[in-house]
Amino acid sequence: MSLINTQIQPFKAQAFHNGEFVELTEKNWTNGKNWSVVFFMPAAFTFNCPTEIEDAADHYAEFQKLGAELYAVTTDTHFSHKVWHETSDAVGKARFYLVGDPTHQLTHNFGVHIAEEGLALRGTFVIDPSGTIKTMEVHDNAIARDMTETLRKLKAAKYVAEHPDEVCPAKWKEGEKTLKPSIDLVGKI
Secondary structure (H helix, E strand, C coil), X not given: CCCCCCECCCCEEEEEECCEEEEEEHHHHCCCCCEEEEEECCCCCCCCHHHHHHHHHHHHHHHHXXXXXXXXXXXXXXXXXXXXXXXXCCHHHCCCEEEECCCCHHHHHCCCEECCCCEECEEEEEECCCCXXXXXXXXXXXXXXXXXXXXXXXXXXXXXXXXXXXXXXXXXXXXXXXXXXXXXXXXXX
């Protein structure tokens, strides 16, 4: 079953954020004003994960400008994330939430749990301010993400939320032409 257009499930988690431990719940992702980008990684102190954290950190200002907050989730604890942040130059760039999910509540809720390993698949979810999942991508852990594509998807999700009578075609980028679905377009594209 797809999670698209479903509400996120209740949860409670601890995160490391800007030098502090903070508690997060679904209310952080359903506040009615901010978009959330939640991206799962298998574990802290791995090889590909720091490259993703660094890429997200390099684009963090762009996400914030769009009214979105980032949440990187691993199955480790928030204590591990603190040490990871302090010992990795790449991870040390993160100013967004590093969320611990040692109980696997979030990995199960989002369908990215690997039971045999107790880890998460690389899943990325764009969540609207009401807590509805608008995009999702899940893939093999050997393939790291590109946050510019996640930014593009966030912009498209925001655009269609603000313009419900339009759709974003393939390779759509902000400012480009969209489509207005109608019977006149059927068979013409």
